[in-house]
Amino acid sequence: MPRQSLPRRATLRPGGARAAAPRHERPPQQRGGYCAPPAPPRPPARGAARPRPCPAAGSAPSPLGGGAARAFLSLPAWPGGAMAAPRAGRQPQNDGYRTLSLSGHVGFGSLPDQLVKKSINQGFCFNILCIGETGSGKTTLINSLFNSNFDDPVSTHFLPSVRLKAQTYKLQESNVLLNLTIVNTVGFGDQINKGDSYQPIVDYIDAQFEAYLQEELKIKRSLFSYHDTRIHVCLYFISPTGHSLKTLDLLTMKSLDSKVNIIPIIGKADSISKTELQKFKNKIMSELISNGVQIYQFPTDDETVSKINTIMNGHLPFAVVGSTEEVKIGNKMVRARQYPWGIVQVENENHCDFVKLREMLICTNMEDLREQTHARHYELYRRCRLEEMGFRDIGPENKPVSLQETYEAKRHEFYLELQRKEEEMRHQFVQRVKEKEAMLKEAEQQIQTKFEHHMLMHQEAKLNLEKKKKVLEDEIAMFIEKKANAKLLQSQASVSTPVSSKRDKDRKNSSFM
Amino acid sequence: MEPSAMPEEEMPPSVAPSPAGCQLFGYVGIEAVLDQMKIKTMKTGFEFNIMVVGQSGLGKSTMVNTLFKSKVSRKASQPSQEERIPKTVQLQSVTHVIEEKGVKMKLTVTDTPGFGDQINNENCWDPIIKYINEQYERYLREEILITRKRKIPDTRVHGCVYFIPPTGHWLRPLDLEFMRRLSKIVNVVPVIAKADTLTLEERAEFKQQIQADLKTHAISVYPQEDFDQDPDDRVLNDRIREKIPFAVVGADQEHQVNGKRVLGRKTKWGIIEVENPAHCEFPLLRDLLIRSHLQDLKDITHNVHYESYRVRRLNESNRPALSPLNGLPGKAEGSSDL
Numbered sequence: 085m086p087r088q089s090l091p092r093r094a095t096l097r098p099g100g101a102r103a104a105a106p107r108h109e110r111p112p113q114q115r116g117g118y119c120a121p122p123a124p125p126r127p128p129a130r131g132a133a134r135p136r137p138c139p140a141a142g143s144a145p146s147p148l149g150g151g152a153a154r155a156f157l158s159l160p161a162w163p164g165g166a167m168a169a170p171r172a173g174r175q176p177q178n179d180g181y182r183t184l185s186l187s188g189h190v191g192f193g194s195l196p197d198q199l200v201k202k203s204i205n206q207g208f209c210f211n212i213l214c215i216g217e218t219g220s221g222k223t224t225l226i227n228s229l230f231n232s233n234f235d236d237p238v239s240t241h242f243l244p245s246v247r248l249k250a251q252t253y254k255l256q257e258s259n260v261l262l263n264l265t266i267v268n269t270v271g272f273g274d275q276i277n278k279g280d281s282y283q284p285i286v287d288y289i290d291a292q293f294e295a296y297l298q299e300e301l302k303i304k305r306s307l308f309s310y311h312d313t314r315i316h317v318c319l320y321f322i323s324p325t326g327h328s329l330k331t332l333d334l335l336t337m338k339s340l341d342s343k344v345n346i347i348p349i350i351g352k353a354d355s356i357s358k359t360e361l362q363k364f365k366n367k368i369m370s371e372l373i374s375n376g377v378q379i380y381q382f383p384t385d386d387e388t389v390s391k392i393n394t395i396m397n398g399h400l401p402f403a404v405v406g407s408t409e410e411v412k413i414g415n416k417m418v419r420a421r422q423y424p425w426g427i428v429q430v431e432n433e434n435h436c437d438f439v440k441l442r443e444m445l446i447c448t449n450m451e452d453l454r455e456q457t458h459a460r461h462y463e464l465y466r467r468c469r470l471e472e473m474g475f476r477d478i479g480p481e482n483k484p485v486s487l488q489e490t491y492e493a494k495r496h497e498f499y500l501e502l503q504r505k506e507e508e509m510r511h512q513f514v515q516r517v518k519e520k521e522a523m524l525k526e527a528e529q530q531i532q533t534k535f536e537h538h539m540l541m542h543q544e545a546k547l548n549l550e551k552k553k554k555v556l557e558d559e560i561a562m563f564i565e566k567k568a569n570a571k572l573l574q575s576q577a578s579v580s581t582p583v584s585s586k587r588d589k590d591r592k593n594s595s596f597m
Numbered sequence: 598m599e600p601s602a603m604p605e606e607e608m609p610p611s612v613a614p615s616p617a618g619c620q621l622f623g624y625v626g627i628e629a630v631l632d633q634m635k636i637k638t639m640k641t642g643f644e645f646n647i648m649v650v651g652q653s654g655l656g657k658s659t660m661v662n663t664l665f666k667s668k669v670s671r672k673a674s675q676p677s678q679e680e681r682i683p684k685t686v687q688l689q690s691v692t693h694v695i696e697e698k699g700v701k702m703k704l705t706v707t708d709t710p711g712f713g714d715q716i717n718n719e720n721c722w723d724p725i726i727k728y729i730n731e732q733y734e735r736y737l738r739e740e741i742l743i744t745r746k747r748k749i750p751d752t753r754v755h756g757c758v759y760f761i762p763p764t765g766h767w768l769r770p771l772d773l774e775f776m777r778r779l780s781k782i783v784n785v786v787p788v789i790a791k792a793d794t795l796t797l798e799e800r801a802e803f804k805q806q807i808q809a810d811l812k813t814h815a816i817s818v819y820p821q822e823d824f825d826q827d828p829d830d831r832v833l834n835d836r837i838r839e840k841i842p843f844a845v846v847g848a849d850q851e852h853q854v855n856g857k858r859v860l861g862r863k864t865k866w867g868i869i870e871v872e873n874p875a876h877c878e879f880p881l882l883r884d885l886l887i888r889s890h891l892q893d894l895k896d897i898t899h900n901v902h903y904e905s906y907r908v909r910r911l912n913e914s915n916r917p918a919l920s921p922l923n924g925l926p927g928k929a930e931g932s933s934d935l
Contacts, residue, residue, distance in 0.1 A: 193698030198892035451633035
């Protein structure tokens with residue numbers, strides 16, 4: 085039956101890749117869920133002229149056993165407080181809905197295409213975190229995976245602590261736009277004391293979840309245009325020692341497995357021989373299982389991909405080789421590493437698992453990785469965080485509490501707290517003012533006393549001076565009196581002897597000459 | 598540890614085939630994500646909720662049956678009930694599951710018997726507005742739970758088809774009031790019902806009159822002009838907007854025309870074929886609602902109407918409908934300083 089699907093451009097696919105085409109020509113099978121067993125061939129009596137035959141849902145009675153009209157009828161009466169009831173009473177999705185058969189072509193078979201068209205317009209986001217020691221081949225592998233040369237200078241070994249470096253690229257293939265973010269750990273495993281190596285990574289992942297949570301909790305939010313930075317997959321590079329996992333690896337993976345999808349990878353796998361490789365892989369997987377590390381399992385519940393995914397699950401961890409150089413083999417240029425003893429081809433399935441990794445990561449499970457990140461890891465983070473903040477779903481009397489009410493209660497609490505603090509501060513302020521006032525008063529007092537003291541002294545001095553003045557005046561008075569007396573005596577004496585006085589005068593005058 | 602600055606390359610948002618950004622030197626397989634997405638959505642299925650509003654006797658149930666080519670309306674589900682005009686506007690939802698080409702859709706049709714049928718029709722839109730807001734409320738509650746479901750059941754009304762009686766003059770006050778209020782909270786698609794009573798010229802005139810009325814009253818019906826995302830969309834939607842409201846005829850009986858069996862109404866003067874674009878605009882309505890813009894309807898409901906409801910709801914602090922649930926102290930003193 086002709087199937088509506090997006091036109092696939094003819095693109096060059098490297099030889100070893102498993103062609104994805106057969107997957108799409110497989111007819112969609114009925115799955116459990118809503119409706120009836122697979123459609124019988126349409127009876128020709130009905131509208132034979134319809135150009136597009138379509139499989140109507142089975143006209144057999146629905147598996148729910150309701151031949152009679154058991155359509156789900158809901159009369160939404162909505163009293164104020166009965167919010168809790170509908171959730172509990174809502175039928176599980178497989179039950180209670182009658183399946184109908186279509187008598188003609190309606191046309192909503194193009195719904196997935198509409199959805200896909202919308203997603204193309206919006207673009208996809210994919211964020212990869214690469215963890216591995218310096219020199220384990222992370223950058224080269226990413227370059228090989230995405231067939232481009234992301235400029236990344238080689239980092240040194242002498243960094244004091246682990247840092248994360250994120251870079252975003254926009255890739256486009258046919259009409260799909262991908263916002264790819266690669267986060268590299270710089271300096272992982274280089275320190276002498278590696279105790280804190282994984283903490284910055286955990287913090288980074290949590291920070292991305294937190295940013296998304298904050299955006300989701302905002303009142304005016306714009307989720308559909310939000311640039312999603314949550315890490316969708318973590319590629320963990322294991323050093324190809326050939327023995328077993330290092331303690332640092334185990335520790336890091338254990339702390340990350342509930343936050344992100346981990347895919348373990350053996351980097352620079354061309355240093356291990358084939359037999360050693362299989363033993364190494366088995367050892368790694370058994371160590372992971374025995375330590376309870378939950379790595380990402382490719383999903384096996386969808387028939388179209390379950391077979392290939394199950395096979396791939398058995399090949400974990402992938403042993404990859406990356407290369408940015410091309411070597412001529414036959415008459416093609418392929419990515420390869422040239423050694424004196426031979427050439428390791430990156431895209432040859434016999435040489436390494438690179439093709440498997442690319443297939444699993446990009447072609448088959450990208451969407452599932454994104455969904456798991458959102459539905460499982462993010463939800464877990466959100467739940468823990470909201471519980472930390474004090475929100476609950478069930479209140480103290482086991483009645484469902486709405487987030488709204490908890491917000492209210494918290495806001496009320498906060499407001500009271502604020503008021504109390506304000507009171508305290510005011511009280512303190514008043515106290516200080518009083519103290520200052522007291523001090524100033526005291527100072528004023530002191531000055532006052534000094535002033536009075538000075539006034540007193542001034543008075544005394546003044547009195548003294550007055551006294552002295554009086555004495556002096558008395559003396560002057562006496563002196564004047566004496567002088568007056570003397571003058572009187574003199575004038576009396578001159579009257580009695582006037583000639584002698586004249587002769588005296590002349591004598592005096594001549595003596596002067 | 599903060600990551601150092603991300604060098605992002607500027608790129609125009611259009612999806613032109615010329616590669617911008619990083620150069621890909623070969624095939625990577627990114628486009629396979631589209632197929633993955635399709636498979637995933639086909640597995641989970643779709644939900645679509647539509648509401649039909651209009652006076653009784655305008656052919657709403659027939660129209661819905663014709664749209665989905667099966668007996669989805671409530672009349673078909675309750676054949677024994679007597680049809681009486683209810684005293685108040687009631688809302689009745691019927692849910693069915695239909696499948697085509699492997700795509701499963703859970704379709705809910707909400708009918709509103711009693712709308713516009715009373716003598717005094719004041720506030721007859723209130724139960725409808727209340728219902729729509731209740732669906733938003735339900736979704737909001739599910740969304741803000743701590744442990745929430747993986748797939749929140751979506752009962753929000755994605756589209757409301759409003760049936761205008763074919764008077765041929767202009768919109769009645771009831772129509773204007775209703776559309777004005779509802780176009781703010783839900784996507785409204787107006788249609789002229791029973792359009793076989795209008796000739797083509799009358800139809801064109803009626804449409805122009807309606808478009809002028811809508812413009813005068815600033816009522817924005819679907820497809821809304823504000824939400825056109827890029828120029829291609831705008832061109833497409835402009836073409837649709839010229840034709841709004843669609844003049845439709847519904848029929849659920851088949852007749853023989855020119856050797857083919859078609860859905861239509863048989864009258865003494867001819868057979869009106871429902872799916873013939875020359876006779877009525879039913880194909881346009883069906884294409885708009887189902888084949889091309891169904892996802893768009895859902896997206897606008899989710900991104901625009903639901904978000905504005907959420908903003909309104911989270912901004913008000915004292916709502917009497919909430920308080921008796923948990924015995925919290927009265928919030929009279931809590932001033933909303935949000």
